[in-house]
Amino acid sequence: MESVVVRPPVSVSSGRASRWVLFRAVLLIVLLILCAACRREAPAPQPAPAATPPAPAAVSATELKDVVETTSNYVIGISYPPAAAKYPGLAAELRRYADDARAELVQAASERRPDAPAPYDLSLSFSMVMDSPALVAVAADGSSYTGGAHGAPLLERFVWLPQENRRLLASDLVPGKQGWNAISGYVREQLHTALSQRIDADDLDAAERAEVIKSAGQMIDEGTEADAAHFAQFEPVVGVGGKLSALRFVFAPYQVGPYSDGTQTVDVPASVLLPFLAPEYRGLFAGG
Structure with missing residues (x-):
């Protein structure tokens, strides 16, 4: 007579639980490996670069360029002495004086009657009177014609203190x-x-x-x-x-x-x- 071996019944629920525990363990190991790889490959954070200071604005001397303009309404001639360009502050004063005289003439010419006998004109010449380390002087002479018997005189004297960079009054x-x-x-x-x-x-x-x-x-x-x-x-x-x-x-x-x-x-x-x-x-x- 054959012997009968009696095995305990297999629990389905306990088998599933074992497989789930194994799956979680494998998944955890994979995640740990991936995280470690990310840490190795990611570059270390770098400090933010310091802000670059703005470049200083370029300082240029006022350009003194002779002016010749001819239109149907006006004629303008302005001349500067080249030596005055050595003194930017003085050059700016000369340029301002000439620009103001020119602006006045151009404005007057814009209102000139078409039947006016002659175009308006501006003639202005700057000349060096003195150029020394202690004192510089420039003479401005000319006239501005906007109608009438004769032009209005233009006359100005600029005496400059180079060491103090200012005009002497x-x-x-x-x-x-x-x-x-x-x-x-x-x-x-x-x-x-x-x-x-x-x-x-x-x-x-x-x-x-x-x-x-x-x-x-x-x-x-x-x-x-x-x-x-x-x-x-x-x-x-x-x-x-x-x-x-x-x-x-x-x-x-x-x-x-x-x-x-x-x-x-x-x-x-x-x-x-x-x-x-x-x-x-x-x-x-x-x-x-």
Whole structure:
């Protein structure tokens, strides 16, 4: 008789549980391997680069370029001295003056009547008067014609302190009223003398001579009142050794005489100026 072996019944639920546990274990191992690989391949975080500072703005000297313009309404000619370009601040002042004069003429020309007899014109020339380490001077002379019998005079003097990079004004040189009283008196005497000499040369009769002396003399006195504003246009006069021997005050037409007298100048010697000059500028003058 054969023996019968009795095996315990197999539990289906416990087999599934074992397979699930094995699957989770395998899955966990795979995930761990993948994570380790990612950590090895991913580059290490780099610090953010420092912000690059902006490049400094380029500083360029004001360009001084001669101007020639010709249209049916206007003609413009402006010339600059090349030496002035060495001083950017001064060059900017010259350019600003010329640009303002040009803008005024162009504006006037835009309103010019078509039947006007001639185009408007602007003629302006800058010239070097002095160029030294201590002092630079530029003269601007010209005229602007926008109709009428003659053009309006353009006259300006630029005296520049290169070491301080600024313009030297008449009010800087002579800060007190007493100084302008002395300068005014000296200039008036010179202008009245020149007026008398011109009238004598014209050989006028007594009545006409008296009338001219009265009207022109009044213009002289009004245009040379003891105030820096009336002596704003001046240029240095260089003497022996490079020191200033005088200041030449420049007066545009109509300031101290009729248009026909043109631009007038008077040289005031250093000996007259020295007692009234600001201390910081006396060393520029002979005897200072």
